[in-house]
Amino acid sequence: MTQGAHRDDVVVIGAGFAGLYALHTLRGLGYRVTVVDAAADVGGVWYWNRYPGARCDVESLQYSYSFDEQLEQEWQWTERYAGQPEILRYIQHVAERFDLRRSIRFNTRVVSAEFDEVRHLWRLRTQEGLDLEASYCVMATGALSLPRLPDIPGIESFQGPVHHTGAWPAQGVDLSGLRVGVIGTGSSGIQVIPQLAQHAAHLTVFQRTANFSIPAWNRPLAPQDQAAFKSAYREHRARAREIGTLYEFSDKGAFDVTPMEREREFERRWDKGGVNFVHAFNDLSTNKAANDTIADFVRARIRRIVKDPAVAQSLCPYDHPLGTKRICVDTGYYETFIRPNVRLVDVKKTPIDRFDSSGVWVAGQHVKIDALVCATGYDALTGAVLAIDIRGRAGSRLRDKWAQGPRTLLGIMTAGFPNLFIITGAGSPSVLVNMIVGIEHHVQWITDCIEYMKASGQSTIEPSVQAEDRWVEHVNAAANRTLLPLANSWFLGANIPGKPRVFMPYAAKIGVYRRECQAVADKGYEGFVLVPKTQPLQA
Numbered sequence: 001m002t003q004g005a006h007r008d009d010v011v012v013i014g015a016g017f018a019g020l021y022a023l024h025t026l027r028g029l030g031y032r033v034t035v036v037d038a039a040a041d042v043g044g045v046w047y048w049n050r051y052p053g054a055r056c057d058v059e060s061l062q063y064s065y066s067f068d069e070q071l072e073q074e075w076q077w078t079e080r081y082a083g084q085p086e087i088l089r090y091i092q093h094v095a096e097r098f099d100l101r102r103s104i105r106f107n108t109r110v111v112s113a114e115f116d117e118v119r120h121l122w123r124l125r126t127q128e129g130l131d132l133e134a135s136y137c138v139m140a141t142g143a144l145s146l147p148r149l150p151d152i153p154g155i156e157s158f159q160g161p162v163h164h165t166g167a168w169p170a171q172g173v174d175l176s177g178l179r180v181g182v183i184g185t186g187s188s189g190i191q192v193i194p195q196l197a198q199h200a201a202h203l204t205v206f207q208r209t210a211n212f213s214i215p216a217w218n219r220p221l222a223p224q225d226q227a228a229f230k231s232a233y234r235e236h237r238a239r240a241r242e243i244g245t246l247y248e249f250s251d252k253g254a255f256d257v258t259p260m261e262r263e264r265e266f267e268r269r270w271d272k273g274g275v276n277f278v279h280a281f282n283d284l285s286t287n288k289a290a291n292d293t294i295a296d297f298v299r300a301r302i303r304r305i306v307k308d309p310a311v312a313q314s315l316c317p318y319d320h321p322l323g324t325k326r327i328c329v330d331t332g333y334y335e336t337f338i339r340p341n342v343r344l345v346d347v348k349k350t351p352i353d354r355f356d357s358s359g360v361w362v363a364g365q366h367v368k369i370d371a372l373v374c375a376t377g378y379d380a381l382t383g384a385v386l387a388i389d390i391r392g393r394a395g396s397r398l399r400d401k402w403a404q405g406p407r408t409l410l411g412i413m414t415a416g417f418p419n420l421f422i423i424t425g426a427g428s429p430s431v432l433v434n435m436i437v438g439i440e441h442h443v444q445w446i447t448d449c450i451e452y453m454k455a456s457g458q459s460t461i462e463p464s465v466q467a468e469d470r471w472v473e474h475v476n477a478a479a480n481r482t483l484l485p486l487a488n489s490w491f492l493g494a495n496i497p498g499k500p501r502v503f504m505p506y507a508a509k510i511g512v513y514r515r516e517c518q519a520v521a522d523k524g525y526e527g528f529v530l531v532p533k534t535q536p537l538q539a
């Protein structure tokens with residue numbers, strides 16, 4: 001053993017929803033588990049995303065753990081869509097209820113992880129100089145957890161405060177009375193912009209890509225509605241394991257009905273609010289002409305809300321089909337652009353030239369700002385995994401292996417990196433479904449796998465290269481059956497200059513994917529190479 005290294009059966013990186021459930025499950029089975037997290041407490045993305053307006057776009061009764069019936073009955077959600085403070089309180093409650101914090105090392109950032117081929121274990125090093133060893137390493141690092149600041153010339157010379165929505169100071173930020181600039185109009189931008197506009201003296205929104213956003217119509221949860229949902233929780237959870245989130249799916253195509261019926265259906269769903277809107281017809285994600293009908297509906301709504309034709313035109317998305325970038329859910333987003341203290345700058349038409357100490361130069365004009373908010377997104381799906389220097393067999397680096405895009409089997413493991421599991425990683429449905437449904441499934445699959453390894457006396461498991469290649473092709477084919485690859489989205493790494501363009505999440509229904517994962521396990525982990533305890537690992 002490395003001098004002074006802490007030895008466990010499993011080390012889990014990340015103390016968000018995934019890491020906490022992995023800890024609870026594996027520790028409950030008697031494994032020695034340590035969780036490490038760079039944050040000062042539990043929560044993962046919900047620890048860091050404290051920007052005003054941060055809210056989940058999956059309804060609170062569904063965006064919660066299903067593994068403990070008492071927990072799901074006793075926790076009372078207050079709103080249809082929970083805000084960040086409430087979700088963080090829920091996660092903290094879970095940590096206390098299941099006594100999880102005693103196995104977590106906070107303020108601890110893993111910088112490297114190396115597989116020891118002789119002893120068949122992972123050796124991890126943290127920024128703080130801590131050494132950890134474990135038979136298994138579980139990456140619960142989150143799909144959207146490595147924030148990305150824009151690389152605009154001169155940004156470092158700007159003298160005012162700069163805050164990324166995904167790394168918002170815990171003590172909050174007072175921007176009242178200031179001239180604020182905000183870059184980014186994805187989900188985070190669309191949530192933070194209406195809030196900033198209420199407090200800032202003036203808000204300039206720098207928009208690169210207009211996005212489709214659907215009203216949330218958030219509201220307090222009526223006690224009787226909550227009780228009714230909870231009385232059928234088992235059926236709801238079972239259905240969610242099939243379809244992800246309990247949306248109202250349609251068995252009709254957009255052209256199976258008359259234009260008037262189609263319009264009425266869009267209106268009905270718009271008035272109900274939320275992501276359910278995009279499931280109005282069953283061909284909206286696969287047929288461009290069908291998609292045009294729903295996109296036209298939203299553009300007409302934008303024009304109805306924003307009377308200034310030039311501003312409305314800039315806010316209307318034309319460069320991607322609806323739903324091919326993550327659909328946004330808002331409270332008063334488009335209405336914000338009616339306010340006299342808000343200005344929209346379309347940086348596709350008038351690009352940002354550079355920053356200086358007091359603001360931004362746009363098309364030769366200086367926009368003075370006191371503070372900058374970057375809602376500029378993340379190095380999605382692979383960023384947080386590759387931020388750690390991971391070395392597998394023969395010292396091979398994961399960064400090199402994935403240089404042309406991530407390669408996994410089932411999105412859970414990657415060849416050449418034995419006993420390394422990834423939760424909701426690239427090659428699994430991940431961000432395309434309710435994350436907690438995906439997380440619970442992966443933790444269960446990984447736990448079953450570790451139990452199988454123990455019971456059958458195996459030392460290491462990793463995908464075969466052939467099975468991995470087949471899975472990567474399968475994931476590509478699934479994406480290509482949809483309109484998803486048509487957008488320059490973070491789903492395919494388009495937001496990061498130089499990142500290979502590979503559609504990363506697996507665009508299948510979670511129920512289909514679960515059955516695929518189960519079939520692999522049922523066949524003794526078909527497609528994986530298992531090495532028994534007595535045998536040295538083959539190169």
Ligand code: NA7
Nearest residue numbers: 144150184185186187188189208209326375376377378495
């Ligand atoms: P997103 O969805 O990646 O949005 C980032 C936004 O920032 C998007 O509008 C980008 O435009 C914009 N952006 C990024 N870099 C720049 C530069 N350099 N200049 C101008 N605009 C830029 O991140 P979010 O945090 O909003 O949402 C991520 C997920 O978190 C969300 O789906 C929820 O699941 C939670 P682009 O579209 O790339 O042209």
